[in-house]
Amino acid sequence: MPPARSQASARADVIPDRIGLQGWSNGGSTVLATMSPVVAGVPADGFRAALAFYPGCGLHGAFDEKPLRPTAPILLLHGTADEEVSYKRCQQLVERSRAAGGRIDIKLYAGATHGFDSPARSVQKRDANAVATDDAVAQAGLSAAKAIDLCRHRRDGFRVRSTHPTKAHCASVLGAKISSSFIRRGVRPCSSE
Numbered sequence: 001m002p003p004a005r006s007q008a009s010a011r012a013d014v015i016p017d018r019i020g021l022q023g024w025s026n027g028g029s030t031v032l033a034t035m036s037p038v039v040a041g042v043p044a045d046g047f048r049a050a051l052a053f054y055p056g057c058g059l060h061g062a063f064d065e066k067p068l069r070p071t072a073p074i075l076l077l078h079g080t081a082d083e084e085v086s087y088k089r090c091q092q093l094v095e096r097s098r099a100a101g102g103r104i105d106i107k108l109y110a111g112a113t114h115g116f117d118s119p120a121r122s123v124q125k126r127d128a129n130a131v132a133t134d135d136a137v138a139q140a141g142l143s144a145a146k147a148i149d150l151c152r153h154r155r156d157g158f159r160v161r162s163t164h165p166t167k168a169h170c171a172s173v174l175g176a177k178i179s180s181s182f183i184r185r186g187v188r189p190c191s192s193e
Contacts, residue, residue, distance in 0.1 A: 009046075021050040022140075025085070025114070028055025028076070032093075033062065035070040050074040051140055054082055054114050057090040067100040068093060074104040077136045079112025081128065107139055 009016035023031040031052040049072050057076075076094065078087040087108060094106045109116060111128030117136055124130050 018048055019046065021047045022052075023050075023055070024053040024117075025055065028052035029057070029059060031055065032057065032068065032070075032074070033059060035072060035074055036062070036068050037071055047072055052076045053117060053136070054078050054085060054087075055090065056085040057093040058086075063093060063096070067096040067102060068104065069097065069100055069102045070104055072103070075139065076104070076106040077109070077132075077139060078106060079109045079114065079116045079128070079132055081111050082114040084114040107136070109135065 008014050008019050021031050021034060023029070029052075031050045032055055035047065035050045050070070052074060055076060055078075076090055078085075078090055080087055090106055091108070094102075094104050097104045109128065109132035111126075112132035113123070113126065113129060115123060116129040116132040118124070118129075124133065
């Protein structure tokens with residue numbers, strides 16, 4: 001079991017079989033590698049689903065000969081104006097993976113750049129980035145709720161926690177955005193059923 005998953009599952013406020021993995025940019029590439037049983041030395045079990053924001057999908061050719069067959073569903077979110085990593089390479093990875101039976105999807109955002117979800121005004125003033133951010137938050141929330149079965153196990157609402165001050169703020173904003181995106185769609189994130 002990956003160390004991060006072991007640590008998270010040991011917490012009293014975590015449901016051990018409902019842990020997802022999420023990463024941005026290089027972290028998104030790490031998500032892809034972690035969710036693969038073919039990358040040598042990487043334990044592949046334990047995560048229920050994964051979300052990768054604008055990853056680099058080359059991964060030093062790890063999936064050139066043998067397609068990615070993730071151990072759990074993965075959703076990639078990528079902008080088409082990304083100048084740092086190729087969304088086309090990710091499209092190819094997803095197509096090859098799906099052809100081999102992989103549970104992986106990609107959502108492309110026309111005109112969105114690398115880091116489209118950064119809260120910086122300079123990033124969000126670009127309409128394509130703002131639109132992509134709103135949709136990505138909704139996609140992430142719906143994907144997480146579905147894959148991790150969040151609502152069946154939480155009666156007190158959706159929570160995102162982090163001990164890092166900046167990440168804790170971003171996590172609380174993300175949690176609020178996910179909740180509001182559910183509500184805008186007429187879905188209560190976690191009902192008291």
